[in-house]
Amino acid sequence: MSVARDAQAADDGARPGRRPLLTATGLRKTYGTTPALDEADFSISPGEVVAVMGPSGSGKSTLLHCLAGIVRPDAGVVRYRDRELSAMPDAERSRLRRDEFGFVFQFGQLVPELTCLENVALPLRLGGVRRKEAERRATEWLERLEVAEVTRQRPGEVSGGQGQRVAVARALVTEPRVVFADEPTGALDSLNGERVMRLLTSAARDTGAAVVLVTHEARVAAYSDREVVVRDGRSRDLTREPAA
Amino acid sequence: MSAPHPERPARSEHPARSGSAAHDPFRVWARDLGLGMRFAVTGGREGWIRTLLTAVGVGLGVALLLTTAAVPAMLQARSDRTSARSTDGSGAEPTRPGPHTLLVEPANTTYRWYDITGDLFEPEGAEPPLPPGVSRMPGPGEMVVSPALASMLADPADRLLRERLPQHVVGTVGAAGLSGPKELLYYAGAHGLSQYVGMTRRIDRFGGGFPQDPWTPVLIVLLVIVFVVLLVPVGVFVATAVRFGGERRDRRLAALRLIGADSRTTRRIAAGEALCGALLGLVAGAAVFLGLRRAIGTFSLDQTSVFPSDMTPAPELAALIAVAVPVAAVLVTLLALRGVVIEPLGVVRGATPRRRRLWWRLLVPAAGLAMLYPLIGTVAATGPASSVNRPQVAAGAVLLLLGLTTLLPWLVQTVVARLGGAGPVPWQLASRSLQLSSGVAARTVSGITVAVAGAIAVQAVFAGVAGQFTHDTGQDPASAQMAVDIPVRDGSQVKRVVGAFRTTEGVRQVMGTAESGAADLGAAARARDAARSGHGEQAEDDLSTTGITVGDCATLRQVARIGSCSPGSVFLVTGLYGSPPDPLLTPGHRLDLSVPGTPGATGDGPRPWTIPASARTVTGETDATGYERSGVLATPEALDPDLLQAPQARIAITLDPGVPDAEDLVRNTAVRIDPSDPTTTLHATQEAQRYVSLRRGLMIGAVAVLVMIGASLLVSMLEQLRERRRLLATLVAFGTRRRTLGLSVLWQAAVPMALGLVLAVAGGLGLGAVLLRVVNESVGFDWASVAVMAGAGAGVVVLVTLLSLPPLWRMMRPDGLRTE
Amino acid sequence: MSIGHTFLGLLESGPRHGYDLKRAFDERFGQDRPLAYGQVYSTLARLLKNGLVVVEGIEPGGGPERKRYAVTDAGVTDVEDWLARPERPEPYLHSTLYTKVVLALLTGRSAADLLDSQRSEHLRLMRELTRRKTDGDLADQLVCDHALFHLEADLRWLELTAARLDDLAKEVRS
Numbered sequence A: 001m002s003v004a005r006d007a008q009a010a011d012d013g014a015r016p017g018r019r020p021l022l023t024a025t026g027l028r029k030t031y032g033t034t035p036a037l038d039e040a041d042f043s044i045s046p047g048e049v050v051a052v053m054g055p056s057g058s059g060k061s062t063l064l065h066c067l068a069g070i071v072r073p074d075a076g077v078v079r080y081r082d083r084e085l086s087a088m089p090d091a092e093r094s095r096l097r098r099d100e101f102g103f104v105f106q107f108g109q110l111v112p113e114l115t116c117l118e119n120v121a122l123p124l125r126l127g128g129v130r131r132k133e134a135e136r137r138a139t140e141w142l143e144r145l146e147v148a149e150v151t152r153q154r155p156g157e158v159s160g161g162q163g164q165r166v167a168v169a170r171a172l173v174t175e176p177r178v179v180f181a182d183e184p185t186g187a188l189d190s191l192n193g194e195r196v197m198r199l200l201t202s203a204a205r206d207t208g209a210a211v212v213l214v215t216h217e218a219r220v221a222a223y224s225d226r227e228v229v230v231r232d233g234r235s236r237d238l239t240r241e242p243a244a
Numbered sequence B: 001m002s003a004p005h006p007e008r009p010a011r012s013e014h015p016a017r018s019g020s021a022a023h024d025p026f027r028v029w030a031r032d033l034g035l036g037m038r039f040a041v042t043g044g045r046e047g048w049i050r051t052l053l054t055a056v057g058v059g060l061g062v063a064l065l066l067t068t069a070a071v072p073a074m075l076q077a078r079s080d081r082t083s084a085r086s087t088d089g090s091g092a093e094p095t096r097p098g099p100h101t102l103l104v105e106p107a108n109t110t111y112r113w114y115d116i117t118g119d120l121f122e123p124e125g126a127e128p129p130l131p132p133g134v135s136r137m138p139g140p141g142e143m144v145v146s147p148a149l150a151s152m153l154a155d156p157a158d159r160l161l162r163e164r165l166p167q168h169v170v171g172t173v174g175a176a177g178l179s180g181p182k183e184l185l186y187y188a189g190a191h192g193l194s195q196y197v198g199m200t201r202r203i204d205r206f207g208g209g210f211p212q213d214p215w216t217p218v219l220i221v222l223l224v225i226v227f228v229v230l231l232v233p234v235g236v237f238v239a240t241a242v243r244f245g246g247e248r249r250d251r252r253l254a255a256l257r258l259i260g261a262d263s264r265t266t267r268r269i270a271a272g273e274a275l276c277g278a279l280l281g282l283v284a285g286a287a288v289f290l291g292l293r294r295a296i297g298t299f300s301l302d303q304t305s306v307f308p309s310d311m312t313p314a315p316e317l318a319a320l321i322a323v324a325v326p327v328a329a330v331l332v333t334l335l336a337l338r339g340v341v342i343e344p345l346g347v348v349r350g351a352t353p354r355r356r357r358l359w360w361r362l363l364v365p366a367a368g369l370a371m372l373y374p375l376i377g378t379v380a381a382t383g384p385a386s387s388v389n390r391p392q393v394a395a396g397a398v399l400l401l402l403g404l405t406t407l408l409p410w411l412v413q414t415v416v417a418r419l420g421g422a423g424p425v426p427w428q429l430a431s432r433s434l435q436l437s438s439g440v441a442a443r444t445v446s447g448i449t450v451a452v453a454g455a456i457a458v459q460a461v462f463a464g465v466a467g468q469f470t471h472d473t474g475q476d477p478a479s480a481q482m483a484v485d486i487p488v489r490d491g492s493q494v495k496r497v498v499g500a501f502r503t504t505e506g507v508r509q510v511m512g513t514a515e516s517g518a519a520d521l522g523a524a525a526r527a528r529d530a531a532r533s534g535h536g537e538q539a540e541d542d543l544s545t546t547g548i549t550v551g552d553c554a555t556l557r558q559v560a561r562i563g564s565c566s567p568g569s570v571f572l573v574t575g576l577y578g579s580p581p582d583p584l585l586t587p588g589h590r591l592d593l594s595v596p597g598t599p600g601a602t603g604d605g606p607r608p609w610t611i612p613a614s615a616r617t618v619t620g621e622t623d624a625t626g627y628e629r630s631g632v633l634a635t636p637e638a639l640d641p642d643l644l645q646a647p648q649a650r651i652a653i654t655l656d657p658g659v660p661d662a663e664d665l666v667r668n669t670a671v672r673i674d675p676s677d678p679t680t681t682l683h684a685t686q687e688a689q690r691y692v693s694l695r696r697g698l699m700i701g702a703v704a705v706l707v708m709i710g711a712s713l714l715v716s717m718l719e720q721l722r723e724r725r726r727l728l729a730t731l732v733a734f735g736t737r738r739r740t741l742g743l744s745v746l747w748q749a750a751v752p753m754a755l756g757l758v759l760a761v762a763g764g765l766g767l768g769a770v771l772l773r774v775v776n777e778s779v780g781f782d783w784a785s786v787a788v789m790a791g792a793g794a795g796v797v798v799l800v801t802l803l804s805l806p807p808l809w810r811m812m813r814p815d816g817l818r819t820e
Numbered sequence C: 001m002s003i004g005h006t007f008l009g010l011l012e013s014g015p016r017h018g019y020d021l022k023r024a025f026d027e028r029f030g031q032d033r034p035l036a037y038g039q040v041y042s043t044l045a046r047l048l049k050n051g052l053v054v055v056e057g058i059e060p061g062g063g064p065e066r067k068r069y070a071v072t073d074a075g076v077t078d079v080e081d082w083l084a085r086p087e088r089p090e091p092y093l094h095s096t097l098y099t100k101v102v103l104a105l106l107t108g109r110s111a112a113d114l115l116d117s118q119r120s121e122h123l124r125l126m127r128e129l130t131r132r133k134t135d136g137d138l139a140d141q142l143v144c145d146h147a148l149f150h151l152e153a154d155l156r157w158l159e160l161t162a163a164r165l166d167d168l169a170k171e172v173r174s
């Protein structure tokens, strides 16, 4: 996680539309007989915040899972930088997720037994960083996300908004190139939701991370640079298509 | 609490408002219990699974409890039937033949690894008694057999058995005369039995005699401990089974509590749920037991088989189980519910649980010790079995073992609280999770803790008292594997007998001696005179005798250190066991080879023989059959075996290990000479039968308990994993390695297990030590077997953890990320 | 709402009398407020002047009612542009949007595309407001939030309509 990379990424972020960081073409995924994705395309450039919108059950989460290498698509290609993510073995995708991606989900994502600090330090430690160092960096991120006061508390003892900010800190602590956020504000009221979004997007912009933001809330999507609508497993990039 | 509020009459229907419905406690109870039962069966798939798991768990426990409850009655029924057919003398047998008398010679034999019970019958009158289960007396050349033996005899693969028992089968022995359905038993008709030869007895009815090999007080203590050690884990298991899925249930109840249900309502609902599982379990257990009971007649384990009708629990015990299991289920539930009742929020939000207190947890084992302490040194090796205070022993042991389950949660909590979050990630995940749910962790291993502790204790006691029940036979199976003792008519027959074994296939070497007795020539004559004048018995009893052994030099070399030997040599062995030299055994002494009063002796005249002057005094030796001789050892050239009166052919046989059926071939040769099967297989040690069967029962039970506990461990492990499904999926999403999660699961299982085993070893050694003192043995432990017991416990946990890994991998798939 | 564009759209399915146009308009879009005759003819006159419609034929007898109007190619293009052009997000937009959706369905154009570009336009504005809010003081924030909540309501309506397009199409074409 060199400073140089961050700086460059931040530059990229200022000018979306450069060489894309993560692209997906012709993604298909079927669960049983339910088609979750049907020829979905996607692309995101370094530093870009892209909202993925669409009705519930339209395949947003499935798209995010495919993009992040959590789920292998039935057909189609996911390309991260110069490598084909959809063809990598599981161990390698795990490593990628550990080192270069960050995740925020709607709820239930913090390990309830660990303190908030330990939760934030966890991805670093999984990546082999020593505990002291990991916790030092975790503390910084907790402060940055304005939740320094819950450092020693367990997730069960903090509010939903605090918990979600801890989760954002955990997603960003490894300074990932891509943050995947699936309904990160889904369980929050608007004030807390906005606060989480403000902190998430500004921190991402600072570190140059691209953000894939799955949401069905327009006010949350308004924090993005661009949005993609998924309907019945098909994606449409509305910003790219000029309103003819 | 008293009268209903007039202004809110309608509210009592609402479950959360039970307080206002208190005017009709019966209806409140019925409603809440019913609600709980409905939760138990209608809680969706999860609810069903949970109830089913509880029912299966409780069912297994109940089946085991019912089986155990049936054991005393079963033992009683078996021993009733075997003593009813006993031919053992009670000392009051008729001394002369009559119309109702029967000569009986035990003719037990062994075929392969099967022990076959048998008797030879020779009626002396027209109306001999019949053994139970037999409708007609077999004549000579005929026999009646048990069904199991009949089918074995019919099997062409068992040709050697058919040769052993060539008699014509004329009937079967009914159930009334058998200990179990698979018992191998025959009664054969014979003729020419003599009351004075071998073990033959005259009886006029079956069922006399004292029970052999009785229950000693020490055995009673062992029996009680075995039962305790097997049943306490079952109890703990049932208590665990009732709590299957308890976490989810707790959360649901906490939610009810949050929306306003009072603590009593919550308890009642939980009780209803537990009751439902327990009742289903009771039914399932009864069904399993009945199935087992039906099946049990069809197989035998280690030559023991049981009639289904014998496996009937005492009604009061069955009733006790039927009541105690549901009651215990409810009690355990209520006890476990304290956390929910006091802190509903904590359960919902997973806050740190309360600190456990030590003092009352120590009370339980302390009470156990207090009960056992007064018994120290009171249980003797011999004496009436009733001298043992069984309830006190049982209660003491039960309390001590249960004490471990009360101490364990405290121990686990205290230790894991100190673990801290240091160490690698899997360790951190495991230790943190243990800190938050130390109770669950303790509960999952408490069954195994109790089982291992009990096993260690009981093993220690078994090892301690083994000396009382195992004795050295003095036999040397390395040099000879079988011994045959056959009474023969005269010395020349010994040669024939030895020849018969020599030519038997599978025999490598045969050593045979002809043995009889002799008395001082003059004394024998005086005794004969006295007998003629009517008071001979006293004189015959006073007659001092010595042994005579005739064999060739090679054979004699096996029984004494004779030095040089040639045909015609005679040796004297005297002063056996440090007794003074026998005055009869001096060279030149005149002996009478016909000892007056010898039962069954033929020809009453004196048979004088003089010890040759060349006879040397030598030291005797124990032969391979464990027998040590004294008296005259003579070569056949010095003493013609034909002179011996009613001699005994004493034969040691060395087998060819390359012939698999050698033992049975030897026995077949033996029964052709003497149908009562005079052979024995040599063993260095011999163990008391009851002791052996008790230990065997313990082994079977211990395995069953371990398997059951392993199963429950697996269930609760999977359940814990399922609870964490979503979390696991999240961890996988951000790139956690499988190994990391697998290790954390392993640690999470291993830490409580290690603590449980430490406690188990400590508790087991403690209980073992106390019990050893109770039975008056010095305290000492066989550390290897302690390690084996602890290892078995650890093995179960490791196995279960490994078994839970595949489901863990499956749960780590991204499906868990779905929000429904 | 643009009555002129609506007329052009209605004329796409075939020439009509002014009176027919008024009736068709009232049926579909004039729930609360029927068109006045004066407005019908002034609108048609404006369209005629701009060359978007032509008088296709006059029936004997004279009087304005007897003129039949037909849409010109320029008129079709004009409707097309109007439908494709997202409305500037502003309050009480729904009647215009509704008219556009129905017209698109009536004339066999893609109503989904129309809705999508409209939502895109809404979101663009929301993004702008969000940016202003993030940089601004509390007063700015409150003002922006007010606008944002309204826009969000519109956007929800757009989404809901998009989800119900199939039903709507059935109803319109029946």
Ligand SMILES: Nc1ncnc2c1ncn2[C@@H]1O[C@H](COP(=O)(O)OP(=O)(O)O)[C@@H](O)[C@H]1O
Pocket: A031, A032, A034, A035, A036, A054, A055, A056, A057, A058, A059, A060, A061, A062, A063, B814, B815, B818
């Ligand atoms: N693991 C799964 N198993 C079966 N069906 C699934 C699974 N994940 C998603 N689906 C189905 O795929 C479709 C798209 O789901 P999802 O991507 O979660 O939609 P969204 O996130 O937009 O609500 C839905 O119909 C859903 O039921």
Ligand SMILES: [Mg+2]
Pocket: A060, A061, A062, A182
């Ligand atoms: Mg989703």
